[in-house]
Amino acid sequence: MGRILCFISEDFADFEITLAFHKIKNAGKKEVLCVGYDHQPVISESGLTYKPNATLAEAMELQDVEGLIIPGGPIRKQRQELTELIRKLDREEKLLAAICNGPQYLGRAGILAHRKYTTSCSVDRIRQLDVEDPFPRERYVEQRVVRDGHVITAKGRAFVDFSFELFDYLQLYEGRREERDQLFRDIMNR
Numbered sequence: 041m042g043r044i045l046c047f048i049s050e051d052f053a054d055f056e057i058t059l060a061f062h063k064i065k066n067a068g069k070k071e072v073l074c075v076g077y078d079h080q081p082v083i084s085e086s087g088l089t090y091k092p093n094a095t096l097a098e099a100m101e102l103q104d105v106e107g108l109i110i111p112g113g114p115i116r117k118q119r120q121e122l123t124e125l126i127r128k129l130d131r132e133e134k135l136l137a138a139i140c141n142g143p144q145y146l147g148r149a150g151i152l153a154h155r156k157y158t159t160s161c162s163v164d165r166i167r168q169l170d171v172e173d174p175f176p177r178e179r180y181v182e183q184r185v186v187r188d189g190h191v192i193t194a195k196g197r198a199f200v201d202f203s204f205e206l207f208d209y210l211q212l213y214e215g216r217r218e219e220r221d222q223l224f225r226d227i228m229n230r
Contacts, residue, residue, distance in 0.1 A: 041071055042105070043073055044108075044109060044135070045073050045107070046074050046108075047076070047108060051114050052111045054090070060202065063203065063212060068207075073102075074091070075096055075099045076095065077119055079091070106134060109206070110139070110146070111139060112141040112160065113141055115144055118144075136192070137193070139199060140159070140194070142193075144159070146193070147174035152175065152193075156179055156181045157175075157180065157181065158182070160196040160197070163177065187209070200224075204220075
């Protein structure tokens with residue numbers, strides 16, 4: 041059983057990743073672990089409280105890690121331990137996936153410098169916040185989801201598309217394409 045990590049921090053957008061993690065855990069039979077800067081609980085954008093299973097430093101030592109998923113949230117500073125984990129997983133060509141404003145962390149770690157990506161964070165929003173732009177804008181693609189090798193990025197409103205791109209990358213429904221397609225139809229046809 042592989043492990044998929046989820047970076048959580050204050051005000052992260054938990055709704056963007058719940059479908060993905062539900063299926064990664066249940067259909068994919070993977071262990072899901074929340075990782076944070078420390079073990080302190082964080083409150084998500086929806087008001088729910090989450091407690092990290094491990095710190096980012098502890099995550100660096102974990103075995104059988106298949107990837108890291110980063111939900112959206114506010115534009116904020118990045119600590120070195122997150123950058124180190126992202127770079128380690130990139131060197132190992134493990135899944136790096138981020139949605140909405142989450143790609144900011146991949147951008148600051150240098151992962152997007154040579155990859156196509158998308159994000160919900162516009163140049164105008166960065167100007168309004170008066171912060172340094174973490175994104176190499178020349179690599180930006182105006183799409184709902186972008187997959188470039190082992191890196192997957194998405195706009196926040198594309199959380200269903202993002203989930204299904206993760207399912208395909210992780211081969212959760214390998215040999216069960218009809219089941220995957222029916223799930224997509226069920227979700228989209230509400």
